[in-house]
Amino acid sequence: MLKRTKEAAAAYIDTTDSPKLKGLTVAQLFGLEWESAPSEQLNWRSRMNALFKGLDQYGIGLLITVDEVSxxxxxxxxxxxxxxLFVREGKRVGLLMAGLPHQVSALLRNQTVSFLRRSVQVQRGVALAQGDxxxxxxxxTFYELSDGDLAFLRAMLEDQDVSLVADIAQRMGVASNYASQYRARLVEQGIIGTRGRGKVAFDMPHFKEFLLSKFAEA
Known part of the structure; x- marks a missing residue:
């Protein structure tokens, strides 16, 4: 993350870590001794603080985004x-994280980062992400589905969570082995997943809600 931050800030601050000449010896052999740039000897937090300081003179802050929280x-x-610590020190910094619900919950339960529980859990960001x-x-995905695929999925919408393939076939008015062909197609596409023998449920996030809205418009 430090590397990407330095690249993004390169237009405003000098982010190079050029080596400096520390000493020169002339004896039987000619030698040069180089000294590493000071920033290489600092830890991640200290180097980030240096970047914050450089950006602050331009009134620029830093937004850190983390996808797939684990x-x-x-x-x-x-x-x-x-x-x-950056927040406590008054740095111009923001944090936007996204992840699967169980991973986010696990992170929020960690006592080391309990402050995250008091964070705004970005309703506007969620709405924008949902639209995207x-x-x-x-x-x-919806427009790539066949009529048979859509009929199978529409039949699943009557169930709260897990659906029986036998029930889906009955609602479609077809034999179970015929409905199973569409089950296999939809599982392969990652839209639904198996939940035991003869049972399926939606796997693609928010697709069930999307279908309910789409079918309501028809």
Whole structure:
């Protein structure tokens, strides 16, 4: 993340870590001794602080985005704790994280980063992300489905969560082995998944809600 931040800030601050000449010897052999740039000897937090200082003179802050939050990663916990220090120090910094619900919940339960529970859990960002998901993923997926696929999925909507393939076939007015062909197609596309023998449920996030809205418009 530090590398990407330095690249983004390169237009405003000098982010090079050029080596400096520390000494020169002339004896039987000619020699040069180089000294590493000071920033290489600092830890991640100190180097980030230097970047904040350089950007602050232009009134520019830093937005950090994290996709696919994983509470099992030690680096994630360490990063979140360091970010808390940036906030306490009054840095111009914001954090936007997204992830599967169970991963986000696990991260929020970690006592080391309990401050995240008090964070705004970005309703506007969720709405924007949902709109982007609808347009870029769900809408194209919907229009690629066959009439049989849509009939299978429409029959699933009558169930709260898990559907029996036998019930789906009955609602479609077809034999179970015929309905199973569409089950296999939809599982292969990642739209639904198996939940035991003869049972299926939606796997693609928000696709069930999208279908309910789409069919209501028809």
């Amino acid at each position: 509470a099992s990663l030690d680096e994630m916990i360490s990063f979140a704790a360091t970010y808390q 998901l609808d347009q870029r993923v769900l809408e194209p």
